[in-house]
Amino acid sequence: xxxxxxxxxxxxxxxxxxxxxxxxxxxxxxxxxxxxxxxxxxxxxxxxxxxxxxxxxxxxxxxxxxxxxxxxxxxxxxxxxxxxxxxxxxxxxxxxxxxxxxxxxxxxxxxxxxxx
Amino acid sequence: xxxxxxxxxxxxxxxxxxxxxxxxxxxxxxxxxxxxxxxxxxxxxxxxxxxxxxxxxxxxxxxxxxxxxxxxxxxxxxxxxxxxxxxxxxxxxxxxxxxxxxxxxxxxxxxxxxx
Numbered sequence: 692x693x694x695x696x697x698x699x700x701x702x703x704x705x706x707x708x709x710x711x712x713x714x715x716x717x718x719x720x721x722x723x724x725x726x727x728x729x730x731x732x733x734x735x736x737x738x739x740x741x742x743x744x745x746x747x748x749x750x751x752x753x754x755x756x757x758x759x760x761x762x763x764x765x766x767x768x769x770x771x772x773x774x775x776x777x778x779x780x781x782x783x784x785x786x787x788x789x790x791x792x793x794x795x796x797x798x799x800x801x802x803x804x805x806x807x
Numbered sequence: 808x809x810x811x812x813x814x815x816x817x818x819x820x821x822x823x824x825x826x827x828x829x830x831x832x833x834x835x836x837x838x839x840x841x842x843x844x845x846x847x848x849x850x851x852x853x854x855x856x857x858x859x860x861x862x863x864x865x866x867x868x869x870x871x872x873x874x875x876x877x878x879x880x881x882x883x884x885x886x887x888x889x890x891x892x893x894x895x896x897x898x899x900x901x902x903x904x905x906x907x908x909x910x911x912x913x914x915x916x917x918x919x920x921x922x
Contacts (some may be wrong), residue, residue: 695850722908731895734851734912747909781850787908795841796910798851 693714695799697782703805704772711768712802714782723765724796725757728779731793740765741787769804777806787799809834813815813897813913820887820920828916832895835875841910842871842882843896851896855882859902887920894918 695716704710716723724747725737734777737745740759748781782799810833820826835858839858843851855864855871857880863872870883884891894917898910 715915716914724909724910731914733914734896734910735899736911739908741908767856783910784850785908795853795856797853798843 695782695784695797697799697802699720699802700753700800701805703762703807705770705807706774708769708772710772710804711766712782714767714799715717716782716784716797718784718797720784720786720797721762722785723759723762724752724783724785725753725765725767725799726781726783726798728781728783728801730778738765738767750791768783772804772806773805777804809899809901811897811899811911811913813895813916815866815916816914817840817917818919820918821858822889822920822922824920825883826885826909826918827896828884828897830880830882830913832878832880832899832911833874834875834901835878836902837875838900838902840871840873840880841868841898842869842880843898845894845896845915847893856894861895884918887918889920890922892918 699795722741724739730735738757743759756768758779759765781801783796786794820844841856855866857873868885873880880915893906896915911913
């Protein structure tokens with residue numbers, strides 16, 4: 692039973708193309724995230740949605756557009772891909788807690804994007 | 808702006824050793840701190856989560872402590888095994904405002920346990 696799944700696992704594409712990565716969670720969580728891990732393995736948040744509402748939007752080029760059709764899905768669409776977009780993109784989910792804050796974040800297996 | 812630093816960047820030990828990984832953060836207004844493990848080419852696996860009101864959490868051979876006031880956490884691994892070899896990541900979730908829910912990660916400690 693996969694908790695957080697992402698498709699595709701690998702994505703190789705040419706500069707200038709548009710591509711999408713899909714994420715689904717079956718944990719009943721209300722919050723989902725996209726993180727980017729660069730070539731130096733540094734992980735940084737990009738976006739977060741809570742109940743389909745955008746709650747975190749870091750300084751990310753507007754070529755990146757997240758879409759959350761429902762609480763269980765958060766997709767990432769990237770327009771006009773550039774070489775610098777090559778990275779591993781991780782989806783995660785959690786339950787946004789009360790006074791103690793967010794709960795454990797569960798991560799998907801990642802999507803390795805290579806832009807040629 | 809929250810910054811998370813992990814020391815050492817890499818660690819190589821013989822099997823059976825007890826070891827300590829360190830994590831420090833600049834903004835003590837956190838909700839919780841999470842330790843993850845990442846195997847090469849894989850996603851992240853959550854090991855332990857410590858709420859801001861807690862001092863430590865234990866799971867099997869792992870023990871994580873939190874000193875919020877000094878901005879430090881340590882991950883203690885007892886009786887290390889070759890299967891513990893991985894990158895260990897520390898991440899903090901800040902309190903309130905637009906930081907709510909966001910994890911800020913350290914650069915990780917690459918651990919190698921050799922037989």
